[in-house]
Amino acid sequence: MSLTVKYMGLTLRNPLIVGSCGLTGNLKNIREYAEMGAGAVVLKSVFEEQIRMETEQFLKSDHEKLKEWTATFDAIVSGAPHAWDEAEAYIANFAKEHTLKDYLEFVREARQTVDIPVIASIHCVSKYDWTYFARRIQEAGADALELNIYVLPSDFNSEGVQNEQVYFDILKEVKKHLAIPVALKIGSYFSGLAFTLKKLSEAGADALVLFNKPYNPDIDIHKLALTASDIYSGENQYQKSLRWIASLSGVVSCDLAASTGILNAETAIKQLLAGADAFQIASALYKHGAEIIPQILGGIESWMAEKNFSSVADFKGMLGKSKIEHPVAYDRVQFMKHYAKIE
Ligand SMILES: Cc1cc2nc3c(=O)[nH]c(=O)nc-3n(C[C@H](O)[C@H](O)[C@H](O)COP(=O)(O)O)c2cc1C
Numbered sequence: 001m002s003l004t005v006k007y008m009g010l011t012l013r014n015p016l017i018v019g020s021c022g023l024t025g026n027l028k029n030i031r032e033y034a035e036m037g038a039g040a041v042v043l044k045s046v047f048e049e050q051i052r053m054e055t056e057q058f059l060k061s062d063h064e065k066l067k068e069w070t071a072t073f074d075a076i077v078s079g080a081p082h083a084w085d086e087a088e089a090y091i092a093n094f095a096k097e098h099t100l101k102d103y104l105e106f107v108r109e110a111r112q113t114v115d116i117p118v119i120a121s122i123h124c125v126s127k128y129d130w131t132y133f134a135r136r137i138q139e140a141g142a143d144a145l146e147l148n149i150y151v152l153p154s155d156f157n158s159e160g161v162q163n164e165q166v167y168f169d170i171l172k173e174v175k176k177h178l179a180i181p182v183a184l185k186i187g188s189y190f191s192g193l194a195f196t197l198k199k200l201s202e203a204g205a206d207a208l209v210l211f212n213k214p215y216n217p218d219i220d221i222h223k224l225a226l227t228a229s230d231i232y233s234g235e236n237q238y239q240k241s242l243r244w245i246a247s248l249s250g251v252v253s254c255d256l257a258a259s260t261g262i263l264n265a266e267t268a269i270k271q272l273l274a275g276a277d278a279f280q281i282a283s284a285l286y287k288h289g290a291e292i293i294p295q296i297l298g299g300i301e302s303w304m305a306e307k308n309f310s311s312v313a314d315f316k317g318m319l320g321k322s323k324i325e326h327p328v329a330y331d332r333v334q335f336m337k338h339y340a341k342i343e
Helices: 028-036 047-060 063-076 083-113 127-139 162-178 193-202 239-248 264-273 283-288 290-308 327-331
Strands: 005-007 010-012 016-018 040-042 116-121 144-148 182-186 207-210 216-221 226-230 255-258 278-281
Touching: 005 255, 028 040, 028 083, 047 116, 047 290, 083 116, 083 127, 083 216, 116 127, 127 144, 127 162, 144 162, 162 182, 162 193, 193 207, 193 239, 207 239, 239 255, 239 264, 239 327, 264 278, 264 290, 278 283, 278 290
Parallel strands: 016 040, 016 278, 040 116, 116 144, 144 182, 182 207, 207 255, 255 278
Antiparallel strands: 005 010, 216 226
8 A cells, every 4th residue: 555645746655744834943843743754844934024024123223233334335335325225225135144044054954854855935925035035945955845825805905816916926936936846825815716726726836735724813802802813723624625625626737735624534535535635734733743643644544445545546536526426516605404414
C-alpha cells in the first residue's frame, strides 16, 4: 500500500501537509513533524505588514541617526530637493532586508533539517514586495512557495472585481520570477468563486489551498467589549472546503489542497474522496500534538485496507462533483426536508 502523492509537481510520501502556523515557525517542531511522518511542511508565513511595522519602529527609534545621515546626504547632493526622502527609503530598505534576513535563514535551516518538501509562505499586501520576497525565498532553497493572500471585502469603495484583481496581479508577478511551484492559499470571499478559482488556476497557480481561516473578532457580552474568537477549528468546519474541493476537482488546471477543520483521518479521507491532492492540518496539531500525524496516516491506511485500495490514486476524486451521478447535490444550499432529512 502506498500513500505517495504528487502535489504541485513535488513527490510527497503521503498527502498530509503540516499547514503554516505558529508551530511551523521553529526547527524543533518541523523536525518532529517530519519524524512523525508528515508528507510536507509549510513554514510560518512571513508577513509584509509585520516587516513594515518593524521598519517604521526602526525609523522612529533611529530618527537622530536618520537626521545625521540626511545631513550627510544633503551635503553630498547639495541642493537636491528629495535628499531626505531618499535617505529614508535607503534606511527603510535596509531595515526590510534586515528583518527578511532572519526568515531566509530559517528557510535555509529548515531545508537542511528535514528531507520532506519545505514550502515557504509569504503574506504580503503589495505587488512589488511579493516579487522581491518570493525571489529571495527561492534562492534560500524552498521547494515551493505558498502565497497567503486574503483580501477581506470590507472596503465600501472597492468592487468585487477590484478585490479579485489583486490575486491575479500578485500571482502573475510572482510566477514571472520563480521557477519553483507556487500555491495560492485563499479565503472564500469571491463574488464568483468557481469562475475566479478556475481563472486563477489558468493564470498559473500550481495549487489552490482551500481555504485559509480568517481570524474572526468576537464580542464579550459581559465586558461589553471586543474579544478574540476561538482560533482553532471545530469538528464540522471542514464542510465548506469539502464542497469546493469537490466542485473544483477535475475542472481546475492545478492541484488542490484542502485546509480547515481536518482534525482526524475520517475528515482527511473525505477531502481526498472529494478530489483533494493533499490536505493541510494546523488546529489538530495545536489540540493533539505531533502524535496526531501517525494517527491520521494510520487511519487512512486502515480505511484503504478495508476498502481494498492500494494507492491514493485509487480513490482520489471518486466523489468529486464531476464524477458522481447527481452533481447537483454539491450545489444544494437550502435545508429542504428531503435533503437535510429533518423538518
Ligand atoms: C495560531 C495559528 C497561526 C496561523 N498562522 C498562519 C500563517 O502564518 N500563515 C498561514 O497561511 N496560515 C496560518 N494559519 C492558518 C492555518 O494554516 C490553517 O489554514 C487554518 O488554521 C485552518 O486549518 P485548521 O483547521 O487545520 O487549523 C494559522 C492558524 C493558527 C491556528
